[in-house]
Amino acid sequence: MSNLAKNYNRKKISFKYGKGSYLFSSDGKKYLDMLSGIAVNSLGHAHPTLVKTLRYQSKKLWHVSNAFQIPEGERLAKKLCKKTFADYVIFQNSGAEATEAAIKVARRYFYSIGKPNKTRILCIKNSFHGRTLATIFASGSKKMTEGFGHVGGFDHFKFGDHKSIEKKITKNTAAIMVETILGEGGIKVIPDWCLQELRKLCDKKKLLLILDEVQCGIGRSGDFFAFEKSKVKPDIVPIAKGIGGGFPIGAVLMNKKVAKAMTPGTHGSTFGGNPLAMAVGNSVIDIVSNKKFLDNVKKSSEYFFSNLNKIKKKYPYVIKEIRGKGLLIGIQLYTDQTKFIKKLMDNRLLTIRAAENVVRILPALNVKKKEIDLALKIIDKVCSEIK
Numbered sequence: 001m002s003n004l005a006k007n008y009n010r011k012k013i014s015f016k017y018g019k020g021s022y023l024f025s026s027d028g029k030k031y032l033d034m035l036s037g038i039a040v041n042s043l044g045h046a047h048p049t050l051v052k053t054l055r056y057q058s059k060k061l062w063h064v065s066n067a068f069q070i071p072e073g074e075r076l077a078k079k080l081c082k083k084t085f086a087d088y089v090i091f092q093n094s095g096a097e098a099t100e101a102a103i104k105v106a107r108r109y110f111y112s113i114g115k116p117n118k119t120r121i122l123c124i125k126n127s128f129h130g131r132t133l134a135t136i137f138a139s140g141s142k143k144m145t146e147g148f149g150h151v152g153g154f155d156h157f158k159f160g161d162h163k164s165i166e167k168k169i170t171k172n173t174a175a176i177m178v179e180t181i182l183g184e185g186g187i188k189v190i191p192d193w194c195l196q197e198l199r200k201l202c203d204k205k206k207l208l209l210i211l212d213e214v215q216c217g218i219g220r221s222g223d224f225f226a227f228e229k230s231k232v233k234p235d236i237v238p239i240a241k242g243i244g245g246g247f248p249i250g251a252v253l254m255n256k257k258v259a260k261a262m263t264p265g266t267h268g269s270t271f272g273g274n275p276l277a278m279a280v281g282n283s284v285i286d287i288v289s290n291k292k293f294l295d296n297v298k299k300s301s302e303y304f305f306s307n308l309n310k311i312k313k314k315y316p317y318v319i320k321e322i323r324g325k326g327l328l329i330g331i332q333l334y335t336d337q338t339k340f341i342k343k344l345m346d347n348r349l350l351t352i353r354a355a356e357n358v359v360r361i362l363p364a365l366n367v368k369k370k371e372i373d374l375a376l377k378i379i380d381k382v383c384s385e386i387k
């Protein structure tokens with residue numbers, strides 16, 4: 001009997017070790033990992049540089065406290081700001097903490113300019129921003145909030161329903177918060193022109209724009225941030241998942257304007273930004289933010305998408321749509337998602353579900369061509385077995 005609570009629907013498999021894109025199960029089988037701990041293991045498993053960094057730092061210093069200067073955190077914050085719109089960073093330990101902090105920053109900004117009633121955040125219905133009390137209500141999902149009372153302060157519009165967005169803005173709206181690419185919600189990309197319109201709307205109504213890049217950020221889209229090509233400058237961007245390469249790190253990135261509101265005592269975290277986490281984060285960003293590395297993500301993405309679309313053509317009664325960007329890929333099925341994922345797993349390919357009957361594929365960002373070929377072969381085989 002397991003003493004772990006039953007809040008997860010776990011598959012009956014465990015792993016002994018991992019190497020690159022492969023996971024080795026306790027019963028001696030080799031699996032191609034195409035979910036990467038849900039966009040977390042951005043450099044695959046046991047990446048030599050990350051192992052070296054962790055080893056080195058673990059012998060020096062793990063944790064001090066944010067009561068002191070943390071040079072490793074200074075360095076990571078500097079890199080994040082240099083590469084992006086941001087001027088300031090607060091570190092956390094997870095995505096939900098990062099989005100929660102984003103909400104706090106937005107509210108605190110309006111408080112600091114004498115508009116304390118501007119607290120409401122406008123979000124996409126059935127999006128995903130994490131599992132804290134506030135962020136489940138930000139997601140606007142009945143399934144996630146049921147039985148947890150009520151946390152107010154969130155309004156919602158339907159994905160793609162452009163006309164309703166402006167109508168949902170009230171005098172108390174502080175910000176619009178969306179995932180640049182909806183992950184859990186079914187790998188739905190917000191097109192660049194929509195991001196630009198959202199920015200314009202926020203400017204017109206004097207709102208803040210929060211782009212949740214917890215899943216789609218840190219190279220996952222082929223650019224460092226998924227909104228980069230749109231040239232849109234958000235005010236606040238929560239990140240997490242990929243930035244630690246498997247070590248728990250979250251962060252909220254902010255421009256100068258809003259960061260001014262975050263004075264001493266307004267936010268904090270015991271663990272957030274500790275030297276061990278920051279050392280690993282620095283190593284991840286040094287690799288991932290490199291132009292050649294990102295060009296290679298784009299190349300792998302093009303190869304993956306063009307071949308998945310060929311498979312879609314071959315099995316039009318199985319696959320409805322191939323969605324996504326970069327190496328955040330969704331296969332929307334006509335047939336049962338759960339059975340499909342199980343069959344892929346029986347063929348030693350690990351993937352994970354998303355909403356709207358989508359099979360999510362999140363390879364390591366440094367995935368090799370022959371690993372993509374193997375995944376394609378297995379997907380083709382499983383499709384061929386569906387009548």
Ligand SMILES: *Cc1c(COP(=O)(O)O)cnc(C)c1O
Nearest residue numbers: 094095096128129130183214215
């Ligand atoms: C995963 C995710 C979160 C929550 O991150 P946790 O680390 O699980 O708390 C928030 N936003 C998005 C877009 C995510 O994909």
